[in-house]
Amino acid sequence: MGVSVAIAPKFSVSRFWTDARDLESTIFIYVRETAHYLLVPPPSPQDRNHKVRCMYGNGLRPDIRERFRVAEVGEFFKRSFHVWNFWSPRFDHAGYTIIVNVPGEKAFQGYWRNDEATNKKFLRDAFKKGISIIDLEMLCVGRVMAVGTSSTDLGIPSAGRARTSTAEVSEVLGHFPGITEANVYGVRLPNYEGRAGCAAIQISPDARQTFDNTALPRFVRSKLPKYAIPLFLRIVENPTHIHNHKQNKVPLRDESVGIALLGTKAPEGKDDHFLWIAPGDKSYSPYGQREWEQLSTGSIRL
Numbered sequence: 001m002g003v004s005v006a007i008a009p010k011f012s013v014s015r016f017w018t019d020a021r022d023l024e025s026t027i028f029i030y031v032r033e034t035a036h037y038l039l040v041p042p043p044s045p046q047d048r049n050h051k052v053r054c055m056y057g058n059g060l061r062p063d064i065r066e067r068f069r070v071a072e073v074g075e076f077f078k079r080s081f082h083v084w085n086f087w088s089p090r091f092d093h094a095g096y097t098i099i100v101n102v103p104g105e106k107a108f109q110g111y112w113r114n115d116e117a118t119n120k121k122f123l124r125d126a127f128k129k130g131i132s133i134i135d136l137e138m139l140c141v142g143r144v145m146a147v148g149t150s151s152t153d154l155g156i157p158s159a160g161r162a163r164t165s166t167a168e169v170s171e172v173l174g175h176f177p178g179i180t181e182a183n184v185y186g187v188r189l190p191n192y193e194g195r196a197g198c199a200a201i202q203i204s205p206d207a208r209q210t211f212d213n214t215a216l217p218r219f220v221r222s223k224l225p226k227y228a229i230p231l232f233l234r235i236v237e238n239p240t241h242i243h244n245h246k247q248n249k250v251p252l253r254d255e256s257v258g259i260a261l262l263g264t265k266a267p268e269g270k271d272d273h274f275l276w277i278a279p280g281d282k283s284y285s286p287y288g289q290r291e292w293e294q295l296s297t298g299s300i301r302l
Contacts, residue, residue, distance in 0.1 A: 013040055013041060016038060017046065020052055021049065027054045028055055030057035030060065031058060035055075035061075038064060047069075050068070053071045054071065054072040055070050055072070055073050056073075056075075057075070063175070164227070167184075170184040172224055175223075176215075177207065177212075179202070181201070182202075183239060183247045183248075184197065185198055186253065187253060187256040198233070200233075213275060213285070216283075217229050217282060232274055232275070233274065233275040233284055234252065240252060248266075252265075252266055252269070255269070
């Protein structure tokens with residue numbers, strides 16, 4: 001039995017569901033950042049007037065499924081290494097971090113012509129001598145689960161430290177009035193271990209004058225733990241995407257929040273500006289060269 005496939009000349013938000021209805025489509029394949037644009041038009045009674053029963057792709061936000069009432073979602077993740085599939089995945093806030101005990105490092109394709117980036121994904125001699133593990137950084141939160149071997153063999157505790165994923169923070173920010181896109185990542189700061197949370201957000205033109213810096217932290221805190229609120233906001237004019245429309249965190253992460261570095265890795269972001277939650281404050285305020293120097297010299301502490 002054959003299957004008909006319809007391919008449009010280009011992606012069109014205004015035509016997408018009209019085409020789906022006209023063609024009586026039952027399945028479509030998506031990339032998260034492209035599917036996200038389907039939420040831009042205001043809700044319509046026609047949103048659920050279609051025959052699509054399944055969406056298959058990578059990184060779908062739950063609100064897309066809920067708004068358009070699609071019965072099944074097939075997800076794959078970490079395509080650079082291999083394909084793992086979940087069908088209509090449902091994770092609660094306990095969530096999981098997934099790690100895989102690999103038979104050999106060549107079992108995974110890794111990043112194209114980038115051995116350095118591929119090597120960073122492997123944890124060698126983890127838990128036991130000679131064991132190589134690939135950290136999939138599953139976009140969920142909380143406990144630890146081992147795939148391909150037992151947690152007892154690896155010495156993994158049954159419950160790890162709870163954490164919140166960048167995807168979860170990005171989703172919450174995307175629901176705040178005026179934010180059209182949020183790209184969440186971690187930045188290194190001088191004199192501190194680990195990374196601080198930063199969100200590159202694009203604000204719709206009609207909301208820029210009324211955007212509420214005070215309400216945003218309260219909104220995020222009502223949805224997520226306090227530690228999940230991004231310390232920094234990077235207000236962007238042009239989001240950074242790669243060829244397949246996925247968000248590109250790497251140049252933003254490399255530029256960190258050093259004002260002099262703006263535009264050195266992400267040229268389209270040379271005119272961006274930052275906000276931050278200063279020590280003792282509860283809302284966002286302007287962040288610039290003076291604040292960066294204070295962080296660098298240790299004259300203010302987070």
